[in-house]
Amino acid sequence: MNSVGLAPHRIAGLLAPAVDRVFRAGMLAGRDGGGAVLAQKYGGMAATGFLVDLRTRLAAPGGSVDGPGFAAITRYQDPVSCRRALDKQVAYGMLHRGADGTLSASERGAAFLSELYQVHADVTEELWAGHDERVTRMVTALGRLLSYALVLADEEADHPGSAFTAMAPPYEPDGTPSGVLLLNRLGTLRYHRADAHAAAWAAAGHTAASVAALPAGPERTAIELETDRRAAGLYAALGAEERLTLLADLAALPG
Structure with a gap:
């Protein structure tokens, strides 16, 4: 076995597209397998959009996402559009927004999230049927990774504007099925890499807009390698x- 190829920075780069593929497959299955219908029940995507994105924090009793955390989570989106979308979701009675910008789910929003967790339980059970042992093994490994990442974050003096610390740990009530655990732990792991990527492009003098427009080439490759190093x-x-x-x-x- 080539242990060099399994060094932390190498595995960080190899795992990223695999994590993205499986996570996106689970979320797409959720949308097509009842999530879109559920959203319509509560007013459509205009009412529920950010609740889906923030589900693993806002579903927790007392769970919230502060302003800097939300800005990090949506760093590639237009801030004005995000604010307008939040205004609508607050008006629909799905989200509460504090004076300092902190977001939490309303009672109605929490009911939506409870039903969404059930949708994800149903679709992941079907999507990953026959892979029970593999899913359980990944859930365990991802749990160790996320726990260690939180320890590392806590050791830092400050980490404002971190998408990962805004969203971790994911809410996992007793009895949460393995498929939902896997889906939500993968989603949280993606935020860890997103923060590493943001730190890498910021260190290279980019903004979210300029890095999004950066073509393939040596500069983008260097940013990706630095992302791997920071995510390792x-x-x-x-x-x-x-x-x-x-x-x-x-x-x-x-998937």
Whole structure:
């Protein structure tokens, strides 16, 4: 086994597209498997959009996302458009927004999120049927990664504007099915890499807009490599063989 290829910075780069693929497959299945109908029940995407994005924090009793955290989560979106969308969701009675910009779910919003968790339970059970052992193994590995990432974040003096710390840990009430655990832990892991990517392009003198327009080439490659380096720390929580197993398990999941 080539342990060099499993170094933390290497596995960070290899896992990113695999994590994206599986997460997006789960979310797409949720939308097509009842999520869109559920959203219409509560007023459509205009009423529920950010609740879906922030579900793993706002579903928690007392869960909230502060202003800097929300800005980090939506760093590639137009701030004016985000504010208008939030205005609508507050007006629909789905979200509460504090004077300082902190967001939380209303009672109606919490009811929507409870039903959304059930939709995701149903669709992931079907999507990943026959992969129970693999899903359970990944849930365990991802739990260790996220726990270690939180420890690393807590060791920093300050981490304002972090999407990961805004969204971690994901809300996992007792009895949450393995498919939902996997989906939401993958989603939270993506925020960890998103922060690493933002730090990498900011260090290279870019903004969210300029890096989005950056063409393929040496500069983009350098930013991606720096992203891998910055995202690598949490993978010390897994041994080299465990990292390879996680990559193989993700590759084997349909979607």
